[in-house]
Amino acid sequence: MAARHEEIAEELRQAIDREDYTVGSLLPAETELAAHYGVSRGTVRQAVAALTAEGLIGSRQGARRVVLAGRRSQSFTELCSFAQWAHTMGREASGHVLSSAYRPATPEDSARLQLPPGAPVLHILRVRGLDGERVLLERTVYAHWIAPAVERIEPGCPSVTQRLYEDEGLVFAYGEHLIDAVAAGAQDAELLGVRRTSPLLRVRRVTTTREGRPVEWSDDRYRSDAVSFSVHNSTGINALARKTGPAVS
Amino acid sequence: MAARHEEIAEELRQAIDREDYTVGSLLPAETELAAHYGVSRGTVRQAVAALTAEGLIGSRQGARRVVLAGRRSQSFTELCSFAQWAHTMGREASGHVLSSAYRPATPEDSARLQLPPGAPVLHILRVRGLDGERVLLERTVYAHWIAPAVERIEPGCPSVTQRLYEDEGLVFAYGEHLIDAVAAGAQDAELLGVRRTSPLLRVRRVTTTREGRPVEWSDDRYRSDAVSFSVHNSTGINALARKTGPAVS
DNA sequence: TCCGGCTACTTGTCTGAACAAGTTGGGCCT
DNA sequence: AGGCCCAACTTGTTCAGACAAGTAGCCGGA
DSSP states (O other), X not given: OOSHHHHHHHHHHHHHHTTSSOTTOBOOOHHHHHHHHTOOHHHHHHHHHHHHHHTSEEEXXXXXXXXXXXXXXXXXXXXXXXXXXXXXXXXXXXXXXXXXXXXXOOHHHHHHHTOOTTOEEEEXXXXXXXXXXXXXXXXXXXXXXXXXXXXHSOTTOSXXXXXXXXXXXXXXXXXXXXXXXXXXXXXXXXXXXXXXXXXXXXXXXXXXXXXXXXXEEEEEEEETTTOOEEEEEEOTTHHHHHHHSOOOO | OOSHHHHHHHHHHHHHHTTSSOTTOBOOOHHHHHHHHTOOHHHHHHHHHHHHHHTSEEEETTEXXXXXXXXXXXXXXXXXXXXXXXXXXXXXXXXXXXXXXEEXXXXXXXXXXXXXXXXXXXXXXXXXXXXXXXXXXXXXXXXXXXXXXXXXXXXTOSOHHHHHHHHHOOOOOXXXXXXXXXXXXXXXXXXXXXOTTOEEEEEEEEEEOTTSOEEEEEEEEEETTTOOEEEEEEOTTHHHHHHHSOOOO
């Protein structure tokens, strides 16, 4: 937290959280904030841009910024590991590896992980819990260049992401997530302790290093009674497109 | 598309889509792009910041930017109506109102829509289709100040959002979405044409005007075999936090 | 050969300024 | 009273420059 604009963003977040600015009220003007914090307008703009991206405040040309949301939930647009996520909610994450095996990469594997076809990839089946209750079933495929480090981790490690950072300096920086719902199969039901055909929230994801190199891809199934995701969004430039663009069917 | 930085962002998006820059390759340096487009570095930075937010490219201090994703899917972080969404996928949206009734606002309604308790709110039950196939069941509650305009819309209108813009100049600018999975109930099953207990993707959302005024909130249930959502994300400052912060359990 | 440091390059941060474009509210005119 | 217009305010866009901080590749020494 060295950058001044991040400090200011954090102060504003806390002020909103404290309800110094209530939902629906207006933020001070950029020039006022700039004078208050003793920085230039550009720096203030960087700070409020962050809050806008998070969906905390709304922005339009000519009008003061408005506070949209108060309590800040763990948003999906912030990538973090299961253990981190649990931590921010004040709960304790656990994990347990059920199976671990090398197989040659299928065409799907090599496409997603940008590997040559047939390269050995590590398949891991892992159950994860929140405060001891099983909530998530992970079927993960790791690229061969990280697989040995993954194998070295003990089966009950609560945060694989954390361990890979500590041991290898590997940071999971980017993710793409595909979300849908599926019915629990026989294996899902048994391992998660739910009835067959129970609805599960499925997240298929690919995770990438800071260099843009894919590390793993995974099929994660969450017990929908225990977990849900939140997403903030906005039209951005789309409002303009809707004004001038062709009619939408 | 007046702003120069948006034009540049769009050109870069198309270049990535055309695979002038393939996935995993490096983008030109900011100074090169600035010289190429004849703008200052700040303008280029705005353009690439947009692509970074969309998850198309990755960025780290000291190293050139890297292309992360190629084909651009309809991301969840772009708020758009069901009809717009269908349009971008080249499919045709339809809609049909099944019931419409005023009720006094429950405490939940008044909290979500920022209305006085007991204000009349309009409940609408609507089935929506993609190319004629039923895929979505919407249970929406509209605030009293927009309800008359909603009632005036014919029951078969494919895009309520579009109509509210045309008739009232109302733009849905911000949204908050809560995503989970549920089993289809009796009514869900009948209206969507699926078996009871089929998994459905549920999205509970609140939509807000540009001024930050809540317009509607809705419980949307999607047939999970027909629809899925995608989300890009990144660690942002979290990579730093992970370095210096306390151990994560 | 391998490891170290050094250097050139690249992105991140911040400033101060100027103008464009949109919003809001008050005052004036009808 | 109602409606219109304008003026003050606010955010959006863009520029040019300076320095900080991190990366990657080159080169030399052990």
